Amino acid sequence: MSSATITTAKPFGALAEFGNPAELYHACEKVRDEGFSVWDAHTPFPVHGLEDAMGAPRSKVPWISLVFALFGGTIPAFALQSWVAVEGSRQVISGKPMLSWQAFIPVTFEVSVLLGAVGALLGMLMINRLPQLYHSLFRSERFERFSDDKFFISIESRDPKFDAEGTVAFLQSLGSSHVELVED
Amino acid sequence: MPTAAETTFPADHSWRKLGPIALVVGAVLVGAAFGVDGSEHHGDFYFSYLVGWMYVVTLALGAMFFTLVQHAGRAGWSVVVRRTAENMMATLPVLALFFIPIFLGRHELYHHWMDAKIVASDAILQGKEAYLNEGFWTGRAVFYLVMWGFLGMYFRGRSVKQDTMTDPAAIEEFSRGTERRSFVSIAVFALTITFAGIDWIMTLDPHWYSTMWGVYLFAGAFMSALAFLGLIHILMQKAGLVGRIINDEHYHDLGKLTFAFTVFWTYIAFSQYFLIWYANIPEETSWYAHRMGNSWENVGLLLMIGHFIVPFFFLMPRTIKRIRWTLALGCAWMLVMHYVDMQYMIMPVHAHHGVHLGATDFLTWFGLFSVFFGVFILNAGRAALVPLKDPRLKESVNFVNI
Incomplete structure (x- = not known):
């Protein structure tokens, strides 16, 4: 059973895939400037300066x-x-x-x-809310490559600025090679 | 890559005048200290002079260790601040000449073991005579000073020579050569600073000994050199030198290292005290016994608070180290504390009736620091302000803290 056939009223969020750190970095800057608050970037290795591109506050x-x-x-x-x-x-x-x-x-x-x-x-x-036994993002098969060779941005539906169609279109406009909605 | 305007010391820059002026003023102040000193056999002068001289020598030696370690570790971040450290360590040949007053005053400073009459009635000193005798002491002093002068000039010389090279492969190979030479030089540095500390400070009280003494002196030396590096770069940039090559990231790292070595100094200082306090053997405790009364206990307390507790909390936050004036404040504070530390190490032997900060102390300190600073500026004026052709210069300029 492929996950694409199931539709839910409210998805967990939108997931966008990028091919390299530079694309991800610039996409993060735009997501930050767009005013999203509940979102994250996922990379196979630490990317220098990404926390600035994401506008992340200093760690507590x-x-x-x-x-x-x-x-x-x-x-x-x-x-x-x-x-x-x-x-x-x-x-x-x-x-x-x-x-x-x-x-x-x-x-x-x-x-x-x-x-x-x-x-x-x-x-x-x-x-980090760890340990966490389940995370909705792992429903996406493509997401598994975040620990291998792909770079992802996820925007959660909890974000007040989130709206399924608009956010997917926005992520596509950032140059993502693949954008999908992930179920909760 | 940095532009020429950022790496050169302009021929008409006002700091250029500062070099010769500081050198002359320094020499005059030292002379004045000798003039105003009215103590018997000039004891006040010689002890103050030893404090001031050790202060500037430890600054230069700390810079030498910094340079050598950056080479040995093939460090990238520090390339833009390394030339300043090289200019600091290249003051050592001049500072070596300023050892002459200590040599002339040796019978006043070290009479506890140089005086034949005292040795004749002291079995412990007779046992130490193979090491503690005037001829060997003088020979060792010459050896340390020649080694330091040589290493300081040699490593700065190599770095400056690299500035004129053009072939990338040759430049890379030249850096490898500097690295290979740095390893053995670190060993030479470690042994010479340890034995110099023993010869010039520990033997002021010839019965006393501590195996941590060399490390203690080194900890203060490296800490003070790092604080000076932070402060002088801030001042240089205020004066329009070095442009924007040196940024928050480099200051952050210099601040981190200064912080780390105030803690390291504390660790060593406490370890030395702790073992002696625990064992409670008269020969060993005498050093602290002299420093726990007659108002010297206040200086010890000042060091605990000012050399550890205050900088520990002040320099800990990231923000403090990335804002110029707060870092400058922290560095300046530590440079003052290093002087207090030097006083605490040396002076109680002479001023055993209590803390006595007189004109000779200030004149010798300002005088010798002025000499150091003058030679430092003269060195800075003779080459580019950063190692122009270092293979890792680009990495250093673009360096970012995680």
Whole structure:
């Protein structure tokens, strides 16, 4: 059964195929300038400057990482060690003062790095809405080549500017070699 | 590709006058520092002079390491800023001449181990005599200075020579040759800066030793050179030099490296402190003991905050490194902090009653920095402002951060 025979009232979005990074890059600039907001570009490898062509804002991952590092790592790690040394255990170790902060620095540093890395990973997954077991774009057979040798732009129907016929015509006008509507 | 207007230092540019003026003013200021110094045996002068001289030498050495590493790594992004680093390191032959006052003042600076009477009553110093004796010390100093002067001139010379070449294949092969020569030079650099740090700073307190000392000195040296590279390019562009070849992307990278090496400096500084603090052996702790009282503890605190915490948070955001005036502020701050670091390394041996910033300190610092800057400008005026024929120049001009 070919997917083309099924028609749905509301598609997931429009998918346009491009042959090389340059075409995709310029098409992205036009999609950006047209004012679309819920759309994405799919490439087999990172394309330099594509986030600028797409008008993508700066990633928020560094901030998530910083919050994890400071409030999950630095402060609790230092506080826990201080509490154990001064209140919890109260043992004199090699004649040093109870609150020997110098000894706590390596652990504080390492835990901060660990939590910073965990924050970066979780933040990245969260912002990308991963893990995701299903995505409508994979209904398109042609789309499989996004991880091989083709370049794609997908505009989702959730976008307020989306209208099936108009968006397909717009994508065709950008020089796409093939435009299709993908079901939800 | 950059235009001729962007790569040449115009013959009538106002900065050209700055070179000779700075050189003369610098020499006069150093002389004035000697003149105003009224201390016994000119101790204040010699110690201040050592601080100032180490400050400019570490700047030049950091630039030398930068140049060598860019060659060794066949780096593309840095080609447009490399000539400035080469002009910095080519000040080393002149700075070597300015070692003479340190040689003349050696008995004042290093009398803790050069004085035969002290050595005669000290078993530890007698054990170290095979290394710590005046003749060997002088010979080593000459060796370091000759090596540095040679390497600084040689690698800048090769780069300038490449500017005049035309055959693409020969240019490519010439770059390969520079790369091959850079590897062994990095080894020479690492050994000489380590032993120079031991000879000129660590032996101020001849009983004390730290195996991290060379790396500590190197971390500060490379950090300060990167900060200077960032700041001087901003100022050069303000003055209409280098056009727009150097853009946000290159500043961003210089800022990232400066940030990285303030953290590296902290890592080394803490590691050195931490191990000595933990083991608590009298011979080792003496160095910190001298720096934990008589107001030097405030300088240590200033370094913790000013050399690490402030720049760590200030230089971290991407935006700060891509805006000229904020990056310039960060770089200038780090260049001041490097001076504080030099004071902290050297001065407590002399000013053991407390921090004492006097006229000699300022005059020697400004004087020697002025000499460095003068020679730097003179070097910049003698060749193109970027390596014109480097095979990776185009890559560097078009470089974009991910």
